[in-house]
Amino acid sequence: MKKSKGLKAVNRRAKRLEEREVFGMEEIDIMTGMPIGCTTIFDTGWETNPRPSTPIGNCVSSARDFTTCSGPCWWPAQTPDAITNFNGFHNQCLAIERDWRNLNYVIKR
Amino acid sequence: MTKYKVAEHKTIRAMERDFLFLAAEKAIFEMDRPTRDLLGRWSEAGERTREEVTAWLVDLPEAERAELFEGLLQRRAIVPANGAAPHGPYVNASEAKVPLKTLILHVTEACNLRCTYCYQAEAGEREASGGKQAMSREVAQQAVDFLLEHSGPLEDLVIVFFGGEPLLNFEVIRFVVDLATEKAREAGKRVSFALTTNGTVLTDEIARFLDEKHIGVTVSMDGVQEVHDRYRRFPDGSPSYEIILPKVKALLERPHSRPVVARVTVAEQAGRVREILRHLIGLGFLEAGFAPVTTGHPEFQLDEAAMDQLLEEFKGLAAEFVEAAKEGRFLGFSNVIDLLVSFHQGEVMNYPCGAGLGLFSVDPEGRLYLCQRFTGQADFRMGDIFEGFDRERLARFRLEAEISNKQECKECWARTICTGGCYHEACVREGSHLKPNLHYCAWIRKWGEVGLQAYCEIAAERPEFLDMLSMSRGYPPQTDGQVEEKGGSSNEEE
Numbered sequence: 001m002k003k004s005k006g007l008k009a010v011n012r013r014a015k016r017l018e019e020r021e022v023f024g025m026e027e028i029d030i031m032t033g034m035p036i037g038c039t040t041i042f043d044t045g046w047e048t049n050p051r052p053s054t055p056i057g058n059c060v061s062s063a064r065d066f067t068t069c070s071g072p073c074w075w076p077a078q079t080p081d082a083i084t085n086f087n088g089f090h091n092q093c094l095a096i097e098r099d100w101r102n103l104n105y106v107i108k109r
Numbered sequence: 110m111t112k113y114k115v116a117e118h119k120t121i122r123a124m125e126r127d128f129l130f131l132a133a134e135k136a137i138f139e140m141d142r143p144t145r146d147l148l149g150r151w152s153e154a155g156e157r158t159r160e161e162v163t164a165w166l167v168d169l170p171e172a173e174r175a176e177l178f179e180g181l182l183q184r185r186a187i188v189p190a191n192g193a194a195p196h197g198p199y200v201n202a203s204e205a206k207v208p209l210k211t212l213i214l215h216v217t218e219a220c221n222l223r224c225t226y227c228y229q230a231e232a233g234e235r236e237a238s239g240g241k242q243a244m245s246r247e248v249a250q251q252a253v254d255f256l257l258e259h260s261g262p263l264e265d266l267v268i269v270f271f272g273g274e275p276l277l278n279f280e281v282i283r284f285v286v287d288l289a290t291e292k293a294r295e296a297g298k299r300v301s302f303a304l305t306t307n308g309t310v311l312t313d314e315i316a317r318f319l320d321e322k323h324i325g326v327t328v329s330m331d332g333v334q335e336v337h338d339r340y341r342r343f344p345d346g347s348p349s350y351e352i353i354l355p356k357v358k359a360l361l362e363r364p365h366s367r368p369v370v371a372r373v374t375v376a377e378q379a380g381r382v383r384e385i386l387r388h389l390i391g392l393g394f395l396e397a398g399f400a401p402v403t404t405g406h407p408e409f410q411l412d413e414a415a416m417d418q419l420l421e422e423f424k425g426l427a428a429e430f431v432e433a434a435k436e437g438r439f440l441g442f443s444n445v446i447d448l449l450v451s452f453h454q455g456e457v458m459n460y461p462c463g464a465g466l467g468l469f470s471v472d473p474e475g476r477l478y479l480c481q482r483f484t485g486q487a488d489f490r491m492g493d494i495f496e497g498f499d500r501e502r503l504a505r506f507r508l509e510a511e512i513s514n515k516q517e518c519k520e521c522w523a524r525t526i527c528t529g530g531c532y533h534e535a536c537v538r539e540g541s542h543l544k545p546n547l548h549y550c551a552w553i554r555k556w557g558e559v560g561l562q563a564y565c566e567i568a569a570e571r572p573e574f575l576d577m578l579s580m581s582r583g584y585p586p587q588t589d590g591q592v593e594e595k596g597g598s599s600n601e602e603e
Contacts, residue, residue: 006144006177007129007184010568012587013455014136017184 112156112190123565156190208261210467217278255494308353332385361393371397382422398443448560461528482533
């Protein structure tokens with residue numbers, strides 16, 4: 001759960017909003033025109049992250065590879081936990097922006 | 110550039126702390142001062158782009174500006190200015206199969222009182238009861254089967270005994286309790302029971318049974334003697350207070366496994382609610398709940414001045430409740446408890462109540478109706494327990510009753526609190542059960558504000574008390590993420 005400095009959930013509904021996965025695409029209106037990643041589409045024009053969330057302005061795929069993909073979407077071969085069996089990658093990489101170097105090479109053992 | 114605006118909201122200042130109520134979400138947050146100031150400025154400024162707003166935050170490091178913005182967006186305190194406002198997790202009940210949870214059994218239509226304000230008498234033409242005023246064991250047994258069959262994955266079911274005066278058919282109540290308990294156990298489910306009575310025929314035997322079988326009891330009682338006896342009378346016109354008082358006292362003095370509460374119909378004397386609550390709690394009731402009488406007769410209706418009085422009384426009791434809660438004491442004022450629990454759960458509903466969704470009433474013949482208040486009215490019949498639901502009529506009701514059909518509600522910040530209000534009240538006062546109860550909108554909004562203030566004051570001072578209240582209404586506790594006590598790190602000014 002991402003804690004905000006400014007707002008602190010008090011009732012149950014607020015706690016649910018706080019836990020809501022905003023990094024996914026489903027709930028933000030501005031995203032509705034965007035194609036959801038899939039290997040059959042090369043999503044030109046969608047190279048930078050248009051979401052008001054980190055990594056701001058970053059390449060979308062870089063963000064999705066690490067934190068969003070877990071199913072069949074978007075370059076699945078590069079999804080850390082779906083293909084490589086490196087299920088615990090997040091233990092070494094608590095904050096992706098900071099700790100991504102710890103991932104080193106992910107080799108299937 | 111996408112523009113954003115502050116979502117429809119109310120701000121509340123309580124115990125020198127700031128809270129935010131999001132109207133569409135029914136979510137309540139505590140705000141720190143920079144956020145409060147930002148949202149205040151943004152509300153006045155209207156639609157703004159992210160860049161414009163970020164420029165206001167020059168004092169903050171860049172990372173924190175981003176975090177603040179994203180935090181607000183995630184929590185829906187700000188929303189994209191164009192496009193539909195995001196809303197809560199609405200369910201389209203017309204398509205979804207809604208499992209049956211509650212059946213209200215009119216075990217008899219007979220009543221030994223003739224309360225002059227009773228809506229039962231006003232309902233006019235009732236469907237012919239075939240001379241059967243009382244529910245037979247056969248119908249009762251079918252009702253139990255019907256509930257279990259239609260309960261889907263639900264494990265906790267409810268049977269309510271209603272009437273008429275249900276205790277006039279005590280034999281069938283006893284039969285249903287044993288039968289439903291046994292059948293539910295076989296099905297891996299549980300049934301809990303509740304009963305609403307006028308208290309006139311209570312005996313030691315009945316009281317013992319109610320305790321042993323864990324039956325929740327609601328006694329219809331209007332308070333101090335002169336107020337009670339104004340309307341609650343026997344057919345010969347004689348008053349009922351002195352008859353029921355010793356019986357109710359005997360019931361309350363016994364050990365009881367489930368709470369015994371009082372239900373007060375306010376038909377006049379709206380200015381005596383506080384006195385009445387004290388009287389009823391003094392008798393030993395755990396709680397008392399108050400509702401203005403539902404009637405089409407202007408003679409009984411509360412006029413505007415009386416409704417204002419009622420609000421003042423409620424406000425006074427809410428304040429008393431908050432003071433007690435801060436000390437960890439409980440004051441049994443059902444209306445404020447229900448409101449606080451509804452805020453604590455923050456459930457966004459698109460129907461005002463469960464009628465026609467998971468709740469139906471059953472008349473002595475086995476016919477199904479929207480709820481106990483509509484029992485006997487052909488227009489609100491939803492099938493019967495032998496042939497099943499009238500699916501077509503039910504689907505239409507669910508489609509039509511949904512809040513998005515209530516234009517006036519869309520503009521109201523309190524829509525998630527009342528969702529248009531009681532169907533029966535609307536039917537009587539507004540001419541259709543599908544209309545919002547416009548006659549008490551302003552009242553509900555004021556009461557909603559009182560409730561929000563009370564909620565935030567308790568949340569600031571003793572948040573676990575809100576959990577306790579919710580648990581008393583059957584909700585699980587919300588142990589994590591409580592508002593910290595004063596001095597907590599999250600809300601300190603820097």
